[in-house]
Amino acid sequence: xxxxxxxxxxxxxxxxxxxxxxxxxxxxxxxxxxxxxxxxxxxxxxxxxxxxxxxxxxxxxxxxxxxxxxxxxxxxxxxxxxxxxxxxxxxxxxxxxxxxxxxxxxxxxxxxxxxxxxxxxxxxxxxxxxxxxxxxxxxxxxxxxxxxxxxxxxxxxxxxxxxx
Amino acid sequence: xxxxxxxxxxxxxxxxxxxxxxxxxxxxxxxxxxxxxxxxxxxxxxxxxxxxxxxxxxxxxxxxxxxxxxxxxxxxxxxxxxxxxxxxxxxxxxxxxxxxxxxxxxxxxxxxxxxxxxxxxxxxxxxxxxxxxxxxxxxxxxxxxxxxxxxxxxxxxxxxxxxxxxxxxxxxxxxxxxxxxxxxxxxxxxxxxxxxxxxxxxxxxxxxxxxxxxxxxxxxxxxxxxxxxxxxxxxxxxxxxxxxxxxxxxxxxxxxxxxxxxxxxxxxxxxxxxxxxxxxxxxxxxxxxxxxxxxxxxxxxxxxxxxxxxxxxxxxxxxxxxxxxxxxxxxxxxxxxxxxxxxxxxxxxxxxxxxxxxxxxxxxxxxxxxxxxxxxxxxxxxxxxxxxxxxxxxxxxxxxxxxxxxxxxxxxxxxxxxxxxx
Numbered sequence: 249x250x251x252x253x254x255x256x257x258x259x260x261x262x263x264x265x266x267x268x269x270x271x272x273x274x275x276x277x278x279x280x281x282x283x284x285x286x287x288x289x290x291x292x293x294x295x296x297x298x299x300x301x302x303x304x305x306x307x308x309x310x311x312x313x314x315x316x317x318x319x320x321x322x323x324x325x326x327x328x329x330x331x332x333x334x335x336x337x338x339x340x341x342x343x344x345x346x347x348x349x350x351x352x353x354x355x356x357x358x359x360x361x362x363x364x365x366x367x368x369x370x371x372x373x374x375x376x377x378x379x380x381x382x383x384x385x386x387x388x389x390x391x392x393x394x395x396x397x398x399x400x401x402x403x404x405x406x407x408x409x410x411x412x
Numbered sequence: 413x414x415x416x417x418x419x420x421x422x423x424x425x426x427x428x429x430x431x432x433x434x435x436x437x438x439x440x441x442x443x444x445x446x447x448x449x450x451x452x453x454x455x456x457x458x459x460x461x462x463x464x465x466x467x468x469x470x471x472x473x474x475x476x477x478x479x480x481x482x483x484x485x486x487x488x489x490x491x492x493x494x495x496x497x498x499x500x501x502x503x504x505x506x507x508x509x510x511x512x513x514x515x516x517x518x519x520x521x522x523x524x525x526x527x528x529x530x531x532x533x534x535x536x537x538x539x540x541x542x543x544x545x546x547x548x549x550x551x552x553x554x555x556x557x558x559x560x561x562x563x564x565x566x567x568x569x570x571x572x573x574x575x576x577x578x579x580x581x582x583x584x585x586x587x588x589x590x591x592x593x594x595x596x597x598x599x600x601x602x603x604x605x606x607x608x609x610x611x612x613x614x615x616x617x618x619x620x621x622x623x624x625x626x627x628x629x630x631x632x633x634x635x636x637x638x639x640x641x642x643x644x645x646x647x648x649x650x651x652x653x654x655x656x657x658x659x660x661x662x663x664x665x666x667x668x669x670x671x672x673x674x675x676x677x678x679x680x681x682x683x684x685x686x687x688x689x690x691x692x693x694x695x696x697x698x699x700x701x702x703x704x705x706x707x708x709x710x711x712x713x714x715x716x717x718x719x720x721x722x723x724x725x726x727x728x729x730x731x732x733x734x735x736x737x738x739x740x741x742x743x744x745x746x747x748x749x750x751x752x753x754x755x756x757x758x759x760x761x762x763x764x765x766x767x768x769x770x771x772x773x774x775x776x777x778x779x780x781x782x783x784x785x786x787x788x789x790x791x792x793x794x795x796x797x798x799x800x801x802x803x804x805x806x807x808x809x810x811x812x813x814x815x816x817x818x819x820x821x822x823x824x825x826x827x828x829x830x831x832x833x834x
């Protein structure tokens with residue numbers, strides 16, 4: 249399994265990753281438009297579910313700014329025969345249940361900032377342990393959408409912060 | 413999934429302290445949960461925007477309570493208001509099982525839009541949650557956190573006591589914000605911490621709070637969507653069969669992940685017991701017969717499988733009052749035999765973080781385990797004969813058989829994080 253590590257991109261990039269999960273670049277209008285682009289509730293489900301290809305958690309320390317952040321990236325891949333998926337969708341599961349909202353991913357990866365703080369030694373920050381523990385309340389499933397509008401089954405559930 | 417028939421007879425919602433006749437009291441923005449406005453508020457409103465109060469919720473001073481649209485009030489939640497101490501709760505918020513919002517000791521409580529009051533949390537006195545705001549701290553801005561909407565999360569057993577909690581903040585499990593303190597936007601109180609000064613509330617270096625991150629925002633957004641859908645689904649269930657939202661009965665189903673309505677089963681026998689004093693909702697498989705379970709359990713217990721997969725609960729040794737069971741969808745919750753549940757204990761399912769080469773463990777509580785009063789088990793495996801002390805929390809942890817967690821201890825991801833300070 250090859251981790252698909254992304255380069256360190258602090259503020260602007262993390263905004264982009266948030267946008268990746270929400271399916272929008274910033275405002276509500278775009279979100280509405282992309283939500284509408286999600287496969288319909290009644291889409292035909294066929295074929296195998298995508299599988300988790302890699303999941304990594306990376307600490308980045310900016311010594312100049314005196315800050316650190318922890319980012320989780322989970323990437324999925326289709327099973328053989330399903331390589332021509334047109335796009336990817338994600339749904340969120342929480343400790344309270346599954347959100348009915350389905351959102352569009354920019355690609356086959358989920359990227360999420362799960363902790364950040366001030367200082368250069370994140371391992372010494374009690375806030376990091378608490379934030380990583382809290383992150384695992386959040387889990388995701390993804391699915392692929394084909395050109396004909398049919399969808400794959402949802403993938404297995406992957407908790408934020410999982411590594412594998 | 414088993415599909416259940418709607419069945420049963422039932423009592424009415426508990427509304428005390430008002431002689432208001434059964435009138436639909438709604439100004440279009442806020443609805444007062446008077447006798448005629450429970451469990452759906454307003455009674456004749458659209459299910460898409462209705463607020464639902466579980467019939468076991470206690471409402472005191474209903475005319476002085478205003479609930480926004482799409483609000484879910486869970487089993488055994490308590491709302492206490494008076495003419496001099498009103499309560500308002502904004503649209504899209506939720507007050508989950510055994511939550512207490514008690515304004516009687518102060519001048520009123522304001523809860524804003526999209527505020528999550530999780531199981532067993534409380535807001536007391538003169539308090540404000542999710543109303544006031546200020547610019548996010550620079551560290552949160554620099555991290556690029558997109559707050560999307562403005563939300564607040566109070567976790568299991570958290571308490572806001574005469575304090576102000578601003579939007580885009582939160583209070584972790586068994587933590588507290590003390591009287592007179594303001595928790596600013598962009599900060600979360602760490603588990604078990606007692607924040608007693610504004611300085612502690614706004615400076616992570618003092619060890620009581622951390623910065624808000626993107627995961628927090630996304631979590632809140634998901635929880636809000638789920639609970640808004642619960643308000644709608646329970647409203648539809650009630651309108652289809654008013655007796656089905658009482659006692660041991662079906663879950664509302666209605667979502668793509670949980671489309672069917674399931675009955676709980678006692679000793680292998682599916683049954684609705686709408687007159688039962690406690691709430692047992694959905695696909696819950698209890699080893700005890702109904703009679704034995706009723707005998708061994710206390711009051712105000714909520715076992716709510718309205719989103720999750722089956723809960724499997726072994727023979728109960730003893731279960732105190734105010735116990736809550738709930739779980740993440742797609743996760744199992746297995747509890748062994750002869751477990752002793754202290755009053756206010758919370759057992760919450762959810763998958764643990766997966767590490768390559770290790771199994772995806774679900775939440776499991778072994779046999780002969782003792783859960784202390786107000787203890788929390790979340791996303792953890794608790795070995796046989798273990799003891800979790802009063803007001804301790806075990807989160808994301810595999811606890812070996814026989815382990816004793818002392819009272820007032822927070823265990824996160826297998827590490828002792830600290831103590832409960834209040």
